[in-house]
Amino acid sequence: NAGVTQTPKFRVLKTGQSMTLLCAQDMNHEYMYWYRQDPGMGLRLIHYSVGEGTTAKGEVPDGYNVSRLKKQNFLLGLESAAPSQTSVYFCASSRGTGDTGELFFGEGSRLTVL
Amino acid sequence: RKEVEQDPGPFNVPEGATVAFNCTYSNSASQSFFWYRQDCRKEPKLLMSVYSSGNEDGRFTAQLNRASQYISLLIRDSKLSDSATYLCVVNGLGGYNKLIFGAGTRLAVHP
Numbered sequence: 001n002a003g004v005t006q007t008p009k010f011r012v013l014k015t016g017q018s019m020t021l022l023c024a025q026d027m028n029h030e031y032m033y034w035y036r037q038d039p040g041m042g043l044r045l046i047h048y049s050v051g052e053g054t055t056a057k058g059e060v061p062d063g064y065n066v067s068r069l070k071k072q073n074f075l076l077g078l079e080s081a082a083p084s085q086t087s088v089y090f091c092a093s094s095r096g097t098g099d100t101g102e103l104f105f106g107e108g109s110r111l112t113v114l
Numbered sequence: 115r116k117e118v119e120q121d122p123g124p125f126n127v128p129e130g131a132t133v134a135f136n137c138t139y140s141n142s143a144s145q146s147f148f149w150y151r152q153d154c155r156k157e158p159k160l161l162m163s164v165y166s167s168g169n170e171d172g173r174f175t176a177q178l179n180r181a182s183q184y185i186s187l188l189i190r191d192s193k194l195s196d197s198a199t200y201l202c203v204v205n206g207l208g209g210y211n212k213l214i215f216g217a218g219t220r221l222a223v224h225p
Contacts, residue, residue: 035215042118042201042215043158090157103213105157 002026006091006106013081013113021076021109023091031094032074033058033103034066036087043090049074081113117141118204118216126222131192135219137202138184146205147178147185152218153198161187161200192223 004025013019023032030051035043045058049068063085065077074093078085088110092103120137127133139147147164162169164176164185175188185202202216 040122040217042116042217044215045213102160103158105159107157108155 004091004093004104004106006089006109008109009107010110011112013078013111015082015113017081018077018079019081019111020078021089021091021111023074023076023093023106024072025074025091025093025104026072027093027095027104028071029093029095029104030071032068033092033094034064034074034076035090035092036060037090037108038087046076046089078111081111083113085111086113087111116216117214118202120200120202120216120219122217123220124222125219126224127192129192129194129223129225131223132188132190133192133221134186134188135200135202135221136184136186137204137216137219138182139202139204139214140183141204141214142180142183144183144204147176148203148205149174149176149185149187150201150203150215151198152201158201158215189221192221194223194225197221197223 007022033048034046037043044060047066049055052071055066067075088108090108091106117140149161150158151161152158164178168177173190177186199218199220201218204214
């Protein structure tokens with residue numbers, strides 16, 4: 001039962017470098033999300049997708065881009081990393097419309113930008 | 115004011131104790147409420163939903179007070195395995211994109 005898988009788990013970048021975080025889910029979920037979690041703050045939504053080929057901005061989208069070319073994958077890109085993007089990034093997925101509130105999260109990706 | 119506020123803790127309690135966490139939310143239009151659990155350096159997982167009438171799941175009881183805009187989580191007979199951070203989550207305007215997460219309350223249960 002893989003569920004939601006994120007790669008890489010850890011990454012260290014220098015300011016200005018780019019990278020892509022990959023999220024894959026095998027539950028056939030329509031909705032996928034990228035959150036960041038910082039100390040003393042709740043998870044904040046970066047971008048989300050309500051289906052293949054669609055993306056939308058969340059609460060803190062600046063400095064990030066996303067793509068959902070396949071239903072099972074949701075990619076988060078940092079074009080020019082900044083120290084303020086040092087964080088733990090969580091991908092999540094959910095079944096779709098309806099309000100059960102159950103998000104299934106990946107194990108997280110710890111990113112440090114020097 | 116944060117949209118969802120929680121006491122960060124930590125709450126340090128002995129095994130067998132009863133402990134309660136509160137969470138306040140600012141949007142009176144919020145419709146759905148949840149508690150998630152997050153173990154250290156792990157991902158959050160849904161613990162339980164919070165219904166208007168209150169609901170119980172084993173040793174865990176969740177209550178909602180709409181008039182005062184707060185949610186509570188009560189844990190009875192605490193176990194060592196209950197040590198974790200408990201996240202209060204509120205759905206403001208419907209849709210998963212509107213889930214607002216509190217920063218969490220840390221619980222440490224000791225022998």
